[in-house]
Amino acid sequence: MILSKDRKLSSNAAVDPQTRFEELVERLRETGHRLTPQRVALLRLLAASDGHPSASDLYDELHAQFPTTSLGTVYKTLDLLKGLDEVLELGFSHDDNRYDGNNPYPHPHLICVRCRKIIHPDVSMAQDLVQQVARQSGYQIVSHRLDFSGVCPDCQRHQQSPNGSET
Ligand SMILES: [Zn+2]
Numbered sequence: 001m002i003l004s005k006d007r008k009l010s011s012n013a014a015v016d017p018q019t020r021f022e023e024l025v026e027r028l029r030e031t032g033h034r035l036t037p038q039r040v041a042l043l044r045l046l047a048a049s050d051g052h053p054s055a056s057d058l059y060d061e062l063h064a065q066f067p068t069t070s071l072g073t074v075y076k077t078l079d080l081l082k083g084l085d086e087v088l089e090l091g092f093s094h095d096d097n098r099y100d101g102n103n104p105y106p107h108p109h110l111i112c113v114r115c116r117k118i119i120h121p122d123v124s125m126a127q128d129l130v131q132q133v134a135r136q137s138g139y140q141i142v143s144h145r146l147d148f149s150g151v152c153p154d155c156q157r158h159q160q161s162p163n164g165s166e167t
């Protein structure tokens with residue numbers, strides 16, 4: 001997997017989940033880690049990272065397929081992938097950490113304050129922003145965090161009709 005330094009600093013581009021899954025499997029294989037069926041299933045979930053799942057979201061899905069899986073197994077694999085820079089962890093002070101294994105490089109997120117859905121805003125300026133900050137400060141930027149908070153369209157619709165009425 002060859003990535004430019006720029007992609008590592010900011011990329012909004014989602015990778016095809018199947019391609020990403022194969023990358024993750026290969027990465028664990030080349031670093032000499034065991035690939036149990038549970039772990040492979042977890043890599044598949046992380047490769048998609050649909051909605052930026054929390055560890056317990058991942059556990060719930062995995063447990064449905066592998067009833068012997070524990071939450072500890074999920075955390076162990078997440079820690080392993082974090083150590084390899086293959087998963088991006090989004091930490092929150094009042095909420096569970098969330099994970100993006102599809103794109104492990106820092107990139108902007110859009111977070112709904114009601115339903116906690118996390119998506120990727122369709123923006124291309126993050127890369128320019130990082131370069132601008134580096135230029136102006138003289139810092140060698142190694143990471144960044146860019147979160148937008150808001151109320152998603154679904155939650156706005158519910159908000160507008162608290163008693164089931166339209167207005
Ligand atoms: Zn993300």
Ligand SMILES: [Zn+2]
Nearest residue numbers: 112115152155
């Ligand atoms: Zn919402």
